Amino acid sequence: MAPVLQIEKIESGYGEVQVLWGISLEVEAGKLTTIVGANGAGKTTTLRTAMGSVRPWHGRIFLEGEEVTRLSAHAKAGRGLVLVPEGRQLFPTLSVEENLEMGGYSTRARKRQRANLERVYELFPRLKERRKQRSSTLSGGEQQMLAMGRGLMQEPVVLMIDELSLGLAPVLTQQLFLTLKSLRGQGITIVLVEQNVHLALALSDYTYVLAEGRVTIQGESRQVAQMDEVRRAYLGL
Amino acid sequence: MIDGLLVGSVYGLAAMGLSLIWGVMNVINLTHGAMIALGMFGMYVLFGAITGHPYVLLLPEIGVGLLLGVVVYWVAIHWVIGRPMLMSLLSTFAVNMIIIGIGTAVWTTSPYNVNFNLPGLTVGSYTFTGNHIAAAVAALILALALDLFLRRTRPGKAIRAVSDHREAAELMGISSTTVLSIAFGIGIAMAIASGALVATLFPFTILSGGTYQLKSFVVTVLAGLGKPLGALVAGVLLGLLEGAVTPFMAASWIPLIEFTLFVVVLVAFPRGIFGKVAA
Numbered sequence: 001m002a003p004v005l006q007i008e009k010i011e012s013g014y015g016e017v018q019v020l021w022g023i024s025l026e027v028e029a030g031k032l033t034t035i036v037g038a039n040g041a042g043k044t045t046t047l048r049t050a051m052g053s054v055r056p057w058h059g060r061i062f063l064e065g066e067e068v069t070r071l072s073a074h075a076k077a078g079r080g081l082v083l084v085p086e087g088r089q090l091f092p093t094l095s096v097e098e099n100l101e102m103g104g105y106s107t108r109a110r111k112r113q114r115a116n117l118e119r120v121y122e123l124f125p126r127l128k129e130r131r132k133q134r135s136s137t138l139s140g141g142e143q144q145m146l147a148m149g150r151g152l153m154q155e156p157v158v159l160m161i162d163e164l165s166l167g168l169a170p171v172l173t174q175q176l177f178l179t180l181k182s183l184r185g186q187g188i189t190i191v192l193v194e195q196n197v198h199l200a201l202a203l204s205d206y207t208y209v210l211a212e213g214r215v216t217i218q219g220e221s222r223q224v225a226q227m228d229e230v231r232r233a234y235l236g237l
Numbered sequence: 238m239i240d241g242l243l244v245g246s247v248y249g250l251a252a253m254g255l256s257l258i259w260g261v262m263n264v265i266n267l268t269h270g271a272m273i274a275l276g277m278f279g280m281y282v283l284f285g286a287i288t289g290h291p292y293v294l295l296l297p298e299i300g301v302g303l304l305l306g307v308v309v310y311w312v313a314i315h316w317v318i319g320r321p322m323l324m325s326l327l328s329t330f331a332v333n334m335i336i337i338g339i340g341t342a343v344w345t346t347s348p349y350n351v352n353f354n355l356p357g358l359t360v361g362s363y364t365f366t367g368n369h370i371a372a373a374v375a376a377l378i379l380a381l382a383l384d385l386f387l388r389r390t391r392p393g394k395a396i397r398a399v400s401d402h403r404e405a406a407e408l409m410g411i412s413s414t415t416v417l418s419i420a421f422g423i424g425i426a427m428a429i430a431s432g433a434l435v436a437t438l439f440p441f442t443i444l445s446g447g448t449y450q451l452k453s454f455v456v457t458v459l460a461g462l463g464k465p466l467g468a469l470v471a472g473v474l475l476g477l478l479e480g481a482v483t484p485f486m487a488a489s490w491i492p493l494i495e496f497t498l499f500v501v502v503l504v505a506f507p508r509g510i511f512g513k514v515a516a
């Protein structure tokens with residue numbers, strides 16, 4: 001089957017500084033793919049370049065078989081490429097519910113906004129309790145829930161999440177992973193950048209390991225978890 | 238006093254336009270005064286040509302203001318967003334000079350007025366000028382409409398989202414440049430509408446916009462950025478202040494007083510007198 005998101009030899013960076021040196025990823029439909037790597041390896045930059053927040057210098061990007069390399073971030077979002085960004089990036093002066101409404105802004109997400117709002121509130125009852133509150137007054141964990149909820153509101157075709165577990169209680173992280181698995185069951189494709197390599201390898205289907213802006217290891221998560229260099233460098237075994 | 242209050246709501250409306258643009262795109266819009274002057278002459282021209290009711294003529298003025306604002310955004314603002322503040326000061330100042338230049342060529346700098354009088358309203362021994370009351374009501378309606386638009390509607394929320402976090406708004410599928418151009422258009426439309434209303438109150442020249450631009454600055458710092466309703470209230474306060482001092486001193490002192498206030502407020506309340514709620 002053709003990959004739903006395909007990144008081909010992407011190079012990009014900030015100003016004069018090159019960060020990515022020819023990254024290629026193939027994300028299969030209905031799979032959970034993780035990207036792991038040390039701090040500063042370029043994981044966030046990879047997602048931001050895929051999204052269009054950072055312009056690619058070279059290389060190509062395909063979404064559902066169509067080339068979208070030059071499209072702006074909002075145009076890609078309109079086609080269902082969704083990024084839950086690192087650092088949450090909420091709208092601080094908007095209320096919790098207004099933040100979620102913005103998730104339902106695009107034409108494709110708007111149609112199912114009501115149902116999606118129900119689903120998000122079911123998933124995160126705390127957000128429902130605080131729905132009139134400004135998002136800047138939420139606790140760190142609640143903000144992370146809101147960032148996730150806002151992403152789910154977008155009717156993702158591919159849902160890219162940068163640091164899901166950051167600031168969340170372990171119980172909630174587990175719960176979110178289970179949610180992601182059930183979403184995957186509903187046909188949403190998920191790309192996850194995750195610091196918790198144990199969890200990522202255990203729950204995902206496919207793993208890419210990044211180092212210094214390059215893919216160094218890739219494969220079925222089960223197999224990657226067995227590799228000596230991964231066990232030593234990332235699992236502390 | 239009461240007249241001051243009525244005129245003040247028009248100041249408030251003008252300041253809302255300046256405050257919106259400043260708050261949303263961090264651009265200090267120096268075309269503001271020129272746009273106010275355009276609004277005045279727009280009212281003069283339309284009133285002469287169509288002999289419509291001035292308050293109905295506000296609607297086409299607002300429409301033209303929106304369009305003009307979007308055009309100016311693409312010509313002069315789009316390129317300087319996110320660059321140092323000096324860039325946008327220079328580019329809006331240039332547009333300001335162009336408009337004033339063309340306006341001077343067409344209308345010279347001699348005074349004009351819109352010859353239109355509503356019957357006044359007498360309460361006890363005091364008569365309120367009809368035009369003042371109508372202008373205040375119109376300004377109030379527009380101000381409240383803008384506030385509702387920003388708080389309740391989908392495009393209004395998108396403007397606030399872009400203002401809060403532009404990159405995140407893009408992630409939601411919001412075209413942030415389109416949103417900014419519309420926000421700029423709305424700001425200009427507010428300036429033009431307030432100019433049109435002022436034209437029904439006082440005589441004016443193509444250079445009159447400058448005074449109101451200065452008042453808008455005072456009101457905007459009084460209210461604090463990004464608080465449209467605050468700007469309205471602060472505008473009314475400024476009008477009241479003017480109304481209170483004019484019986485005691487010459488009108489030429491007013492700018493001095495206003496700018497003293499401006500500096501005092503900037504130093505004492507950098508976030509505006511309603512700044513407590515700011516995040």
Ligand SMILES: Nc1ncnc2c1ncn2[C@@H]1O[C@H](COP(=O)(O)OP(=O)(O)OP(=O)(O)O)[C@@H](O)[C@H]1O
Nearest residue numbers: 014017019037038039040041042043044045046086
């Ligand atoms: N906005 C930016 N401007 C300039 N350089 C940046 C910017 N963002 C990231 N970088 C640089 O790019 C490199 C890769 O950063 P990136 O954020 O992609 O890493 P990461 O793998 O997500 O790391 P982490 O695990 O710490 O989140 C780093 O060297 C970083 O300093």
Ligand SMILES: [Mg+2]
Nearest residue numbers: 043044045086
């Ligand atoms: Mg990162």
